[in-house]
Amino acid sequence: MTLVKQAYLLLCKDLLLELRRRDSLLTMFFFGTLLLFVFHFAFDMPPDKVAELAPALLWLAFLFTGTLGLAQLFQAERDNHCLDGLLLSPLDRGALFLAKTGFNLMLMLAVEVVVIPLFWILFNLSGWNLLPQLFLVTLLGTVGFCVLGTITAAITLRARARELLLPLVLFPLMIPVILATIRCMETVLKTGSFGDATPWLRLLLGFDVIFLTIGVLIFDWVIES
C-alpha cells in the first residue's frame, strides 16, 4: 500500500473517531471562542491600531487553541497501546505523520472558519472583503503550526508532563511562522493587498514545504525513539 493510501486510511479512522467522541473539536471551538470574548473585554482596540493588534490577538487565540488540540492528537493511540498496534504493522511512519498533520489541520481550519468572522464582529472591524486574503495567510500559517505541532506532539508523546512540555518545545520553534503570518496579515489589513508582505508569504510557504518534507523523513525516528 502506498504512503498516500496508508495516510488516507489513518485519516479516515481519526475523523471517524473524532466524529464519535467530539472531544477535540468541541473543546477547541469553545476555547477559541472564549479567548475571543476575553480579548474583547480586555482590549479596547483603537481604530488606528487595528492592523497592528488584530493579527497578533487572532494568532494568540489560534496558538492556544491549537495546542489544546495537539495535546489530544495521539489520545486514541495511547488508549489500549494502539500506537504499538500501528508500529507493529507494515505502516510507513511517514503516513502516520501525514495523517495526524492532516487531521489536526482539518480541526484547526474548522475552528478558524468560525473564529475569524466572530473576531471581525466582536471587534467591529471593517474590510470584510479582505477575509479571503486573510484566510489564505491563516491557511499557510496553520499548515506550519500543524506540521511542527505533530512532530513535537510525537516527541513529547511518552513524556510524563507532556501537556506542559508540548508548548515549551513548540512555541520557540513556531516563532518564524507566527512572525511571518502576523506581518502578512498586518500588511493585508493596512494596504488591502499582499504588497510588501510577499517575502513573508514566501517564507511561510517555504517553511511549510521544508518541515512537511522533514516530518515525513524523520517521523520514523521520532515516533520510535
Added chain:
Amino acid sequence: MRLTVKHLAKAYGYLWALRHLDLALAPGEFVALLGPNGAGKTTLLKLLAGLTTPTTGAIELDGRPLSAGAAAVRGQIGLLAPAEHLYDQLTVLENLRFFSALYDKGSSTGALQAALEEVGLADRAGEFSGNLSAGMKCRLSIAKWRLLDPGLLLLDEPYGVLDGNGIDLLEAFLRAHCAKGHIVIMASHHVARALNLCSRALILHQGRVHFDEPKQTPWPGFDRAFGDFLPRGGL
C-alpha cells in the same frame, strides 16, 4: 518462516532485562516462553515484535533483518496481547476492517464476518469494542490475527482473560497456525497448557536463558529446570 536471534541483549539504563540470547527457530515451531515475573519474557516479545530496539544483537526473519525501516518484515509479525491494540470507539467489524486494510489484506465484509463467526462474535459485529469484556476483546484479537495470518505470532499471557470456550478457540487457532509452517512464541504462566501445545520450551531467569530444549516425553530436564520457580506453598 525461519527466525534467527543472535546475541540479543536489552538494557534499560543500568538494568539488563535480557542478556546474550541466541535462538534459531524452524518453520512450524511453537515455543513456550516461561519464567518468573521480571525474567525478561515481555522484553523478548517486544524485541521480536520490533517495538523496542535491542541494545546489542540482531533479529532476522528468513534472513532479512528486523530493523526500523523493514516494513515488509514487520508485516510478517503479529503480537496478540489480550485487550490491547484495538480502538475502543471503533466497532468490532470496523477494527477488523481497519487492521485488515493496514496489512493490505483487502478482506471482504463476508470474510470479516466469517472470522467473527469463528470466534463467536458475529452478533457483536456492530458493537464498539470498548464495550466488550476483556475476554471478548481477546477473541477479537484472535479473529484479527487469524485474518492477518502472520509468519511469526507472539502471544503475551493470553489465557488470563479467556473462558473455557475461548481457550479451546485459541489453542485450535495456534495449532492450525503452526501447521501452516508459521512460528508461534507464547509467554505464559499457565505452564501445563503451554507445554501441551509447544514443540520447544524456553525458560528465562533474570534476563538469561535458563533452559532451552525441544519437547520430550518424559522431560526430566525441564522438570529439574522449572522446579526452581515452583511455588513453595507459603510455609
